[in-house]
Each structure stands twice: as C-alpha cells, then as structure tokens.
Amino acid sequence: MRTPVVMTVGMVLAPCALLLNLVSTLAPGWRLVKGFLDQPVDVVLYQGLWDMCREQSSRERECGQPDEWNYFTAEPVLVARGLMVTSLATTALGLLLASLGVRCWRDKPHFVLAGLSGLVLFAAGLCSLIPVSWYSHFLRDRDVLPAPASPVTVHVSYSLVLGYLGSCLLLLGGFSLGLSFAPWCEERCRRRRKASAAYPRRSSISTVSVDWPEPALTPAIKYYPDGQNWPRGAASKREVGFRMPRPPPKAYTNPVDVLGGEAAAESHGASSHTTRPYHSSLPCDSDL
Numbered sequence: 001m002r003t004p005v006v007m008t009v010g011m012v013l014a015p016c017a018l019l020l021n022l023v024s025t026l027a028p029g030w031r032l033v034k035g036f037l038d039q040p041v042d043v044v045l046y047q048g049l050w051d052m053c054r055e056q057s058s059r060e061r062e063c064g065q066p067d068e069w070n071y072f073t074a075e076p077v078l079v080a081r082g083l084m085v086t087s088l089a090t091t092a093l094g095l096l097l098a099s100l101g102v103r104c105w106r107d108k109p110h111f112v113l114a115g116l117s118g119l120v121l122f123a124a125g126l127c128s129l130i131p132v133s134w135y136s137h138f139l140r141d142r143d144v145l146p147a148p149a150s151p152v153t154v155h156v157s158y159s160l161v162l163g164y165l166g167s168c169l170l171l172l173g174g175f176s177l178g179l180s181f182a183p184w185c186e187e188r189c190r191r192r193r194k195a196s197a198a199y200p201r202r203s204s205i206s207t208v209s210v211d212w213p214e215p216a217l218t219p220a221i222k223y224y225p226d227g228q229n230w231p232r233g234a235a236s237k238r239e240v241g242f243r244m245p246r247p248p249p250k251a252y253t254n255p256v257d258v259l260g261g262e263a264a265a266e267s268h269g270a271s272s273h274t275t276r277p278y279h280s281s282l283p284c285d286s287d288l
Contacts, residue, residue: 013173020166080131118177125170
C-alpha cells in the first residue's frame with residue numbers, strides 16, 4: 001500500500017518546523033535595537049529570549065551583553081521562553097508518534113497513531129504561535145518590552161520571522177496528519193454496517209403490529225318479523241303506547257237507486273204485453 005499523501009506532507013513539514021522553531025528559540029534575534037547616541041552609527045543590538053549580542057560592521061558579534069533595561073524580566077519574554085520550549089518538546093513527541101503511525105516497516109500504516117500525531121503537532125504549532133504573536137504585538141511598547149528611549153529604534157529581527165514560519169508549518173503539518181483519521185473512521189463505519197446486517201435489529205415496541213378483531217357491524221335498517229329475533233330492549237320499546245285506529249277505506253256511493261228502473265220494467269211486462277218500447281234508466285259506467 002502506498003503512503004497516503006497527507007502523511008507524506010505532514011512528515012515533510014514537521015521536521016522543517018522543528019528546525020525553524022529551534023533556531024528561533026535559541027538565536028538572539030527577536031528584536032533589533034539601533035540608533036544609540038553614545039555608540040557608533042553602525043552598532044546594533046540583537047535581543048533574544050536567552051541572550052543579547054552587540055554587533056558592529058567592522059567587528060565580530062559580541063554576545064553576553066548586560067541587561068541594562070531589565071529586558072529579560074519582561075512578561076512577554078518569560079512567557080515566550082516557556083511556550084517555545086513546550087512547543088519543541090511537543091513537536092518531538094508528535095514526530096515520534098508520526099514515525100510509529102506512518103508505515104516504514106509495515107505494509108499498512110496505523111491511521112490512529114498518525115492522526116493522533118497530527119493533533120499533537122497542531123497543538124505544538126499553537127504553543128509557538130502564541131508567544132511569537134504576543135511578542136510582535138508589544139515589540140515597540142517600551143513599557144512592556146523595555147528599550148532605550150528615542151532616538152533609539154526597535155525593529156523585527158530574524159528569529160521572530162523564523163518563529164512565525166515554524167508555527168505555520170507545524171499547523172499545516174499537524175492538520176495534514178490529522179486527516180489520517182478519515183480512513184480509520186470510514187473503515188469503522190463499514191464494520192458497523194456489516195455487523196448490523198449480520199445481526200438484524202430487533203423491532204421496538206412502537207413497531208409491533210396487533211391484529212385486533214373487527215367488530216360485527218349491524219345494518220342501518222333491519223326488519224324483524226313480529227315477535228321474533230328482536231334485540232334486547234326492543235320488545236319493551238315496541239309494547240309502549242297503543243296503536244292508532246286506521247281509517248276505513250274510502251269509496252264512492254251513488255244516492256240514486258240504479259236498479260229501481262229494472263224492477264219496474266219486470267212488473268210492467270208481466271201484467272201487459274205491449275209493443276211500445278219502454279225507456280228505463282240503465283246504470284252507466286259512472287254509476288258503478
């Protein structure tokens with residue numbers, strides 16, 4: 001298996017950052033002071049965390065200069081000493097973890113160790129960036145960082161620049177190595193999905209379905225025979241009250257006796273025989 005790019009980038013940037021921070025911590029070049037009235041024009045004073053050096057163009061650098069302004073007791077200098085040493089020790093620990101995590105003698109890298117080394121290196125970058133930024137902020141403040149009065153001027157020196165570069169490289173290298181957690185997390189998620197597929201998940205109480213029996217529905221209108229299969233209470237309800245009298249059926253009656261003419265004709269024919277027609281009122285359709 002090829003070494004991942006993120007590990008390669010982290011392993012390249014971290015040693016470079018360690019070297020830059022080491023030079024920045026030990027070299028006396030955090031601040032440059034020049035323009036002394038009682039000194040030659042080309043005399044400059046380099047101030048660091050542990051030492052001060054006087055340099056002149058025609059002579060060699062002379063270190064171990066006395067601290068006339070209580071520069072080494074300033075708070076930014078004391079804090080920078082502790083944090084820079086802490087950053088160097090943390091960087092060495094991160095490189096040790098990275099060398100164990102990034103494979104050199106194995107076929108597959110150890111992603112967890114590599115990612116952990118990235119976190120350690122990132123923390124080391126923060127430890128070195130904080131003092132460098134704080135020192136730069138109070139560089140020209142003579143109340144915080146003591147220096148001779150004007151016309152003496154103070155400037156940024158090379159050690160401060162190296163500290164900035166080393167801190168940035170540590171942050172980038174730690175972030176790059178921290179990305180090694182991604183393959184490990186992906187493999188862990190894949191194992192969990194396989195385990196859940198092998199052992200099906202038990203259904204919870206909320207997903208249990210119960211088949212309740214359906215109640216028998218009575219018809220909206222149901223006719224019962226007289227006195228048979230009446231539901232409970234129906235008989236008592238049926239016997240309450242009395243039946244209303246039904247009116248007789250209505251029919252048409254003719255007040256005229258339509259059969260009277262026929263009876264008179266029969267009696268007349270029996271008594272005398274005549275040839276005259278006898279007009280009788282026969283019933284019509286309307287009389288029926």
